[in-house]
Amino acid sequence: MKLFTELFVAIDRTTKTNDKVAAIVDYLRLTDDRSKLYAIALLIGNRPKRPVRTADLKRWAADMGGIPQWLFEESYHIVGDLAEAIALMLPPGTSAVDYPLPSVIEELATLPELNDEKKEEIITNYWRHLGKDERFVFTKLITGNFRMGVSRQLVIKALAVYLDIDEAAVAHRLMGKWLPAKETMATLFAEPERGIRDFQPYPFYLAYQLEGAPELLGDIAEWYIEKKLDGIRGQIIVRNGQLFVWSRGEDLLTDKFPEFGPLKDVLPDGTVIDGEIIPWRAGQPLPFQVMQTRIGRKALSPKILREAPLAMVCFDLLEWKGQDIREMPMQYRRNLLETLLSSTAIPDVLLLSDLMPFNHWGEVEIFRQRARDFRCEGVMLKRKDSAYGSGRRKGQWWKWKTNPLTVDGVLIYAQSGHGRRANLYTDYTFAVWGDDGTLVPFAKAYSGLTDKEIAELDGWIKRHTLERFGPVRSVEPYHVFEIAFEGIQESSRHKSGVALRFPRILRWRRDKKAGEANTRADLQQLLDAM
Amino acid sequence: MLEFTEQGIYCPQADLYIDPWQPVKRAVITHGHGDHARWGMGCYLCHRHTAPILRLRLGPEIAVQVLDYGESFTANGVRISLHPAGHIVGSAQVRLEYAGEIWVVSGDYKLADDGVCTPYEPVRCHHFVTESTFGLPIYRFPRMEAVFSEINTWWAQNASEGMNTVLLGYALGKSQTLLRHLDVALGPVFLHGAVANVNAALIADGYRFPGEYLSPETNLQKRRGYAVVAPPSALGSPWLKKLMPYRVAMCSGWMQLRGARRRKGVDRGFVLSDHADWEQLNRAVTATGAEHVYVTHGYERPFARWLHERYGLRASEVHLQGAAAEEDEP
Missing domain, CATH: 3.40.50.10710 (Metallo-hydrolase/oxidoreductase)
Incomplete structure (x- = not known):
């Protein structure tokens, strides 16, 4: 674990991507093969499940540190990160033993089956024998919010350097939920034999938001234009009579979507389709909230399946008859996709993404502005001759989203953030004016301000606190912020009666006084207009 | 013997303030940092090595009286002396004794020897005013x-x-x-x-x-x-x-x-500080033998509660107006 800890510290210390890549390559060169696999899994976010309750962890740490629970909590709020707080509050350790990373992770995986006493014994034993940084990394593994501070793309880059193979190939091999215990470096990175890794999806090709004028993209005739739907991006894979449905977040969702079950008997072997999975009825998409009502559930009742029926709106074909066709032009892939979907036996859970028949960029712009009327969030622009790339690349595919809805809200609560924003008040709650002149909270948001603005606001919050509730402070209703969001829904769970989709801070309205913020009635109007 | 007032820590019997943040007639200054040594005092009383810092920062024309560590003077029956605080060059704890009662205002301090300033010396007292900049158990500094x-x-x-x-x-x-x-x-x-x-x-x-x-x-x-x-x-x-x-x-x-x-x-x-970390704060407070502890500058509330629960001390939090939570820990 010492080498891995050094890697973590090296990555944590620098903001320069080249240094991070170099640190990973160094680590790969120094460590053994089994540790490599576990480290790679951690680096790309395949982390172990949290094996113990947070409350237990806090209690054991406080006991070992000889401090009362309230003082532990108070200190934890200042640190903002549980693993770091624990590492700082334990009495100095010995750091005498170098535990191999794989055995640590495998032992942690056995913890859920043990009784509390045994769990405490194992974890405190590690704590006693690890140095400060090692303790932090070890505890991070337990708390389950393990993030290494490198993007997947950087890990891919480092592996490509180390293995001396193509980045796209590395990206492909890392897809899906593979288990470090079940792989070797050879099995994970060799060209897979057919039938061995049937489950493996392709890296999703992602589009950047179009910032400039669309005219800069050239002749509109060279572009496919599609609606950008608000669902879950996914891949449907049929190989050797098996079906796999992956989300972009690389969750295997096959069981969540029984609608797609019949596809394994209908789609030819060696088919991979890329599209948007979305609740759909009577030729229309349903709001995203309908999807949310079923995505979190373990058991899917017939009622849920009836109320939130899903379909995939297909827009690309990545594999056809077992051949990877991502390098072929989009036009070719699209034609094959159309042929596939128009062949008779395909159930109606696979829909074709419509091409929008625009002749001028001006028409696209008008459509984009009114996108919500057409139940989409904007348009996708894809070059007809584009290959299906890997990761986020500029130039070939663009998303062009409609402008967000906005409301001016008053800051009423603030909570300190985590990680880089620990000990800074960065999580805000905003309110609008209710009919009776009281402030009604309607949105929480924590992104959208610059570091400088955050620091300024943090100072103000600390000086203008009205009350404290644990880590939360209520503040004088003074500052007004323009809150942007993508959608608005009626909600009985929220005080304001509405739930917002993707709320974020668009700008600090220093020109407005609290009294000039929007009202609950304004929100109702937005809701009625949807 | 001491009061925590709008202007700063005040000794009515001796009629002088310690590290006041508003102009007063007589000010005892624990050390030269800007949040302790402010402009506009009628007369500054400080350690010999703090004097040049005050002149540098507040102007050569200020009136300064200096003392050595351990040297004392008496003001209206109050015996006042300075003792090493180990914070920075010239930093001092202020000891005040009157009618058998001893107070110590520690200013900022650390117990670790930085090789530059005179190392901290514990001073026995009945009432101890302590800072708490790093008064949480997450702050245990490396050697x-x-x-x-x-x-x-x-x-x-x-x-x-x-x-x-x-x-x-x-x-x-x-x-x-x-x-x-x-x-x-x-x-x-x-x-x-x-x-x-x-x-x-x-x-x-x-x-x-x-x-x-x-x-x-x-x-x-x-x-x-x-x-x-x-x-x-x-x-x-x-x-x-x-x-x-x-x-x-x-x-x-x-x-x-x-x-x-x-x-x-x-x-x-x-991690390099002029201030006491958690361990040092605990050691310093207990070494004074004080039964009354006043916690300022930092994590007043949790540190005072800890001192009370852990050592049974009469610890209270004191919020000094001049002590803003500064990130630069001057």
């Missing part, structure tokens, strides 16, 4: 020697890669500690003007520190691998550009937290 050795190793590594090393620390206190422990065999050391000014003010009292003032005329063109000591305010200023290519480190107790380290946007954060 200073270990940090100095890390700093020198880092400087050597930077130099070997052709990079200059910029060390940021408060101009009064932290900078002198750094300069005392930098391994000057590694290369030349340059000083920001603010640091050079403090060093110059301390020369008359026999303090000598390595380093050459980095003036606008200093030619650095052919130099590589040198170290520069500068105050934190230099971060992000155009002044730094001249030192390219460089790596920059913040030296502060706040660097103990990863979030603070990352927020500063520096290459390294070294």
Whole structure:
């Protein structure tokens, strides 16, 4: 674990991507093969499940540190990160033993089956024998919010350097939920034999938001234009009579979507389709909230399946008859996709993404502005001759989203953030004016301000606190912020009666006084207009 | 014997204030940092080595009376003396004794020996006023020697890669500690003007520190691998550009937290403080034998509660107006 800890510290210390890549390559060169696999899994976010309750962890740490629970909590709020707080509050350790990373992770995986006493014994034993940084990394593994501070793309880059193979190939091999215990470096990175890794999806090709004028993209005739739907991006894979449905977040969702079950008997072997999975009825998409009502559930009742029926709106074909066709032009892939979907036996859970028949960029712009009327969030622009790339690349595919809805809200609560924003008040709650002149909270948001603005606001919050509730402070209703969001829904769970989709801070309205913020009635109007 | 008033800590019997933040007639000053030594006092009373700092920062015309550590005077029956606080050069705890009752106002202090200022000495008392800048158990600092050795190793590594090393620390206190422990065999050391000014003010009292003032005329063109000591305010200023290519480190107790380290946007954060950490605060408070403890400057509430629960002391939190939560820990 010492080498891995050094890697973590090296990555944590620098903001320069080249240094991070170099640190990973160094680590790969120094460590053994089994540790490599576990480290790679951690680096790309395949982390172990949290094996113990947070409350237990806090209690054991406080006991070992000889401090009362309230003082532990108070200190934890200042640190903002549980693993770091624990590492700082334990009495100095010995750091005498170098535990191999794989055995640590495998032992942690056995913890859920043990009784509390045994769990405490194992974890405190590690704590006693690890140095400060090692303790932090070890505890991070337990708390389950393990993030290494490198993007997947950087890990891919480092592996490509180390293995001396193509980045796209590395990206492909890392897809899906593979288990470090079940792989070797050879099995994970060799060209897979057919039938061995049937489950493996392709890296999703992602589009950047179009910032400039669309005219800069050239002749509109060279572009496919599609609606950008608000669902879950996914891949449907049929190989050797098996079906796999992956989300972009690389969750295997096959069981969540029984609608797609019949596809394994209908789609030819060696088919991979890329599209948007979305609740759909009577030729229309349903709001995203309908999807949310079923995505979190373990058991899917017939009622849920009836109320939130899903379909995939297909827009690309990545594999056809077992051949990877991502390098072929989009036009070719699209034609094959159309042929596939128009062949008779395909159930109606696979829909074709419509091409929008625009002749001028001006028409696209008008459509984009009114996108919500057409139940989409904007348009996708894809070059007809584009290959299906890997990761986020500029130039070939663009998303062009409609402008967000906005409301001016008053800051009423603030909570300190985590990680880089620990000990800074960065999580805000905003309110609008209710009919009776009281402030009604309607949105929480924590992104959208610059570091400088955050620091300024943090100072103000600390000086203008009205009350404290644990880590939360209520503040004088003074500052007004323009809150942007993508959608608005009626909600009985929220005080304001509405739930917002993707709320974020668009700008600090220093020109407005609290009294000039929007009202609950304004929100109702937005809701009625949807 | 002492009151916590709008102007500062006040002794009515002796009619004088300790570290007041509004102009008063007579002020005892624990040390030269800006949040303790303010402008406009009729007369300043401080340790001999604090006097040149006050003149540097508040002007040569101020009226200053000096004392040595352990030397005492009497004001209307109150016997007053200064004792080493170990915080920075000239820093002092103020001991006041009247009718058998002893109070100690510690100002800022640390127990670790920084090799520059006179090390902290515990003073027995009945009432102890303590700071609590790092009064939480998350602040257990590494040994200073270990940090100095890390700093020198880092400087050597930077130099070997052709990079200059910029060390940021408060101009009064932290900078002198750094300069005392930098391994000057590694290369030349340059000083920001603010640091050079403090060093110059301390020369008359026999303090000598390595380093050459980095003036606008200093030619650095052919130099590589040198170290520069500068105050934190230099971060992000155009002044730094001249030192390219460089790596920059913040030296502060706040660097103990990863979030603070990352927020500063520096290459390294070294945990180096003029203040007592959690262990030292506990040791200091218990060593005084005081039954009444007044906690100021920092985590007043939790530290006071801890002292009460853990040691059964009558500990209370005191919120001094002048003590804003400053990130630069002056």
